[in-house]
Amino acid sequence: MDDFFTLRTVTWEDGAVRMIDQTALPIKLSYVRYTRPDQVASAIKTMVVRGAPAIGVAAAMGLALAAARSRATKLPDFMREMESAAAMLRATRPTAVNLFWGIDRVMKKAGSAPSVRQAKEAVSAEVKAMEEEDIQVNRRLGSNGANLIHDGDTVLTQCNAGALATVGYGTALGVVRAAVEQGKLVRVLVPETRPALQGARLTAFELARDRIACTLISDTAVGHMMSLGRVDCVIVGADRITRDGYVFNKIGTYQEAVLAKRHGIPFYPAAPSSTFDLARIHGNVIIEERGADEVVKIRGKRIAPKGVPVANPAFDMTPPELVTSMITERGLISAPFEENIPRLIS
Amino acid sequence: MDDFFTLRTVTWEDGAVRMIDQTALPIKLSYVRYTRPDQVASAIKTMVVRGAPAIGVAAAMGLALAAARSRATKLPDFMREMESAAAMLRATRPTAVNLFWGIDRVMKKAGSAPSVRQAKEAVSAEVKAMEEEDIQVNRRLGSNGANLIHDGDTVLTQCNAGALATVGYGTALGVVRAAVEQGKLVRVLVPETRPALQGARLTAFELARDRIACTLISDTAVGHMMSLGRVDCVIVGADRITRDGYVFNKIGTYQEAVLAKRHGIPFYPAAPSSTFDLARIHGNVIIEERGADEVVKIRGKRIAPKGVPVANPAFDMTPPELVTSMITERGLISAPFEENIPRLIS
Numbered sequence: 001m002d003d004f005f006t007l008r009t010v011t012w013e014d015g016a017v018r019m020i021d022q023t024a025l026p027i028k029l030s031y032v033r034y035t036r037p038d039q040v041a042s043a044i045k046t047m048v049v050r051g052a053p054a055i056g057v058a059a060a061m062g063l064a065l066a067a068a069r070s071r072a073t074k075l076p077d078f079m080r081e082m083e084s085a086a087a088m089l090r091a092t093r094p095t096a097v098n099l100f101w102g103i104d105r106v107m108k109k110a111g112s113a114p115s116v117r118q119a120k121e122a123v124s125a126e127v128k129a130m131e132e133e134d135i136q137v138n139r140r141l142g143s144n145g146a147n148l149i150h151d152g153d154t155v156l157t158q159c160n161a162g163a164l165a166t167v168g169y170g171t172a173l174g175v176v177r178a179a180v181e182q183g184k185l186v187r188v189l190v191p192e193t194r195p196a197l198q199g200a201r202l203t204a205f206e207l208a209r210d211r212i213a214c215t216l217i218s219d220t221a222v223g224h225m226m227s228l229g230r231v232d233c234v235i236v237g238a239d240r241i242t243r244d245g246y247v248f249n250k251i252g253t254y255q256e257a258v259l260a261k262r263h264g265i266p267f268y269p270a271a272p273s274s275t276f277d278l279a280r281i282h283g284n285v286i287i288e289e290r291g292a293d294e295v296v297k298i299r300g301k302r303i304a305p306k307g308v309p310v311a312n313p314a315f316d317m318t319p320p321e322l323v324t325s326m327i328t329e330r331g332l333i334s335a336p337f338e339e340n341i342p343r344l345i346s
Numbered sequence: 347m348d349d350f351f352t353l354r355t356v357t358w359e360d361g362a363v364r365m366i367d368q369t370a371l372p373i374k375l376s377y378v379r380y381t382r383p384d385q386v387a388s389a390i391k392t393m394v395v396r397g398a399p400a401i402g403v404a405a406a407m408g409l410a411l412a413a414a415r416s417r418a419t420k421l422p423d424f425m426r427e428m429e430s431a432a433a434m435l436r437a438t439r440p441t442a443v444n445l446f447w448g449i450d451r452v453m454k455k456a457g458s459a460p461s462v463r464q465a466k467e468a469v470s471a472e473v474k475a476m477e478e479e480d481i482q483v484n485r486r487l488g489s490n491g492a493n494l495i496h497d498g499d500t501v502l503t504q505c506n507a508g509a510l511a512t513v514g515y516g517t518a519l520g521v522v523r524a525a526v527e528q529g530k531l532v533r534v535l536v537p538e539t540r541p542a543l544q545g546a547r548l549t550a551f552e553l554a555r556d557r558i559a560c561t562l563i564s565d566t567a568v569g570h571m572m573s574l575g576r577v578d579c580v581i582v583g584a585d586r587i588t589r590d591g592y593v594f595n596k597i598g599t600y601q602e603a604v605l606a607k608r609h610g611i612p613f614y615p616a617a618p619s620s621t622f623d624l625a626r627i628h629g630n631v632i633i634e635e636r637g638a639d640e641v642v643k644i645r646g647k648r649i650a651p652k653g654v655p656v657a658n659p660a661f662d663m664t665p666p667e668l669v670t671s672m673i674t675e676r677g678l679i680s681a682p683f684e685e686n687i688p689r690l691i692s
Binding site for chain 2: 026027191192193194195197200201204205208213214215216217218219220221222223224225227250251252254255258259262295296298299300301302303304305307308309310311312313316317
């Protein structure tokens with residue numbers, strides 16, 4: 001079974017970052033290779049790479065490229081260059097906390113080295129370690145969540161919280177993969193997830209590649225499928241979970257949670273500890289607003305009248321009262337979340 | 347203000363039906379002209395014309411084309427041709443009851459005429475009357491609903507229940523137009539309504555044309571916009587409302603109703619009496635399942651992997667407990683719906 005789960009979204013190649021170009025999926029599985037931090041920043045902005053854990057690792061690697069390219073001979077000069085690259089990478093996208101987590105982790109390594117040479121080595125080793133850790137964390141997370149899925153279940157998800165949202169294996173889809181590895185028959189119900197279509201383009205692609213059964217639906221059909229009894233549980237990823245238990249995730253997640261509550265269907269966010277933001281409560285999180293073109297054009301074709309005003313929030317917020325449990329690599333977290341999150345994650 | 351509201355979706359031209367080709371919108375406002383009933387049947391199936399009231403009138407006119415073209419000299423022969431055309435038109439789409447209402451109304455006229463010549467005249471006069479009636483009914487409906495909208499309100503809708511879903515003026519958007527005619531400032535929040543994108547393509551088009559403010563969103567953003575307090579009420583159309591108060595409408599309506607309930611936002615279906623089906627309760631309505639291509643391709647461009655299984659229900663069912671009031675040309679209907687629907691509509 002392991003042979004199937006081989007997609008590697010982001011790879012560190014000593015002085016270069018190799019990534020799947022997710023804007024080309026599902027038409028074509030192709031890779032890009034970057035050697036400059038600004039290329040990585042641009043890739044994060046334009047969603048060549050996306051998914052909270054994946055952009056955390058990608059941003060860290062972008063910073064490692066800045067380290068590798070530096071011609072500084074003195075540590076303060078080196079650190080100034082690193083700070084500048086970090087600022088550029090931090091400004092790419094505001095909502096997923098993993099981005100800041102990945103950057104901070106690399107900056108800490110760089111800042112504690114005694115020389116530029118050692119800083120460069122430490123940073124390179126750190127991002128390679130983060131890459132490997134990501135998969136191990138997702139496997140533990142998957143294993144912790146797999147018992148929540150019963151043989152024959154249909155799991156509704158949202159967006160792509162799979163191998164393509166991480167280095168590999170996935171968070172929400174990691175739980176599905178772990179259940180499949182346990183020999184369970186699982187079907188994934190995949191909303192296409194407008195505007196960027198990560199469900200149709202990415203989740204359907206990676207599930208088909210791993211021969212996991214799925215059914216694609218329009219985002220409008222979520223409630224109807226639940227009302228027909230065709231959803232056994234909801235498992236989604238997360239871009240940030242605040243100390244008080246609010247889950248920030250791809251737009252459309254909140255309405256899935258409300259609908260799940262109405263239908264008595266369990267709702268599980270699945271996220272590594274790097275997605276938890278113990279420093280913030282829900283009121284202090286910025287929800288990214290993206291450009292109108294994502295909504296009014298699809299693959300270059302216009303679908304709405306020119307000039308129509310558009311609102312395009314990229315994420316939404318699900319309050320803890322709608323969450324059954326959170327699935328992490330350290331175990332499950334249940335209510336009261338504001339007590340149990342700091343206990344397990346700190 | 348009246349000058350603005352001039353879109354005519356379906357027109358009877360004595361031996362021909364003229365329709366806006368809605369598949370070409372919003373790129374181009376173009377018209378098609380049909381002289382054979384099979385052309386009209388095909389136009390209904392492929393959504394050249396769509397929207398429950400519009401397909402009711404279009405189907406009636408399709409049948410009127412069969413009458414106009416008939417070379418039968420004897421009434422029984424004439425009626426056999428009419429029955430055959432009616433059967434073809436009935437088989438186009440199963441969910442909107444207006445289709446059957448329109449066909450039945452023409453068949454009744456034809457069947458009560460004393461000669462073929464008089465039957466032809468009666469049928470032609472009937473469909474012209476239905477065309478005019480549709481607009482008058484929508485204006486009354488709009489006027490009945492307009493008081494539910496307050497100055498400055500944002501109205502969330504779904505799909506297109508506007509001029510393009512009727513002969514003209516619209517049902518849900520007729521209510522908005524009537525509020526605008528009262529001098530109220532109204533903004534319409536328009537979910538794009540995948541898969542067929544009637545919100546983005548049609549509702550945004552006709553509102554822009556009539557200079558009514560609107561904001562286009564992805565279907566995933568409905569719940570989020572409500573949670574931000576950006577929706578004052580929901581007004582949608584209907585394809586069939588059963589005797590027991592269940593509202594069948596475009597896929598995505600049900601989840602809007604569930605979300606509205608959670609946020610304490612009133613939810614109003616707006617429909618003419620021809621949309622009510624007093625002969626049926628909710629368990630006996632067929633929800634049309636349409637082809638996968640609507641979901642996996644947009645304007646000819648593939649957005650999902652080849653071969654991915656798709657579920658594409660075109661409609662869903664909203665139970666009466668989620669409905670605040672129904673807006674009809676005969677007045678508002680409130681709970682208990684199973685008592686008040688037969689009282690007002692029969």
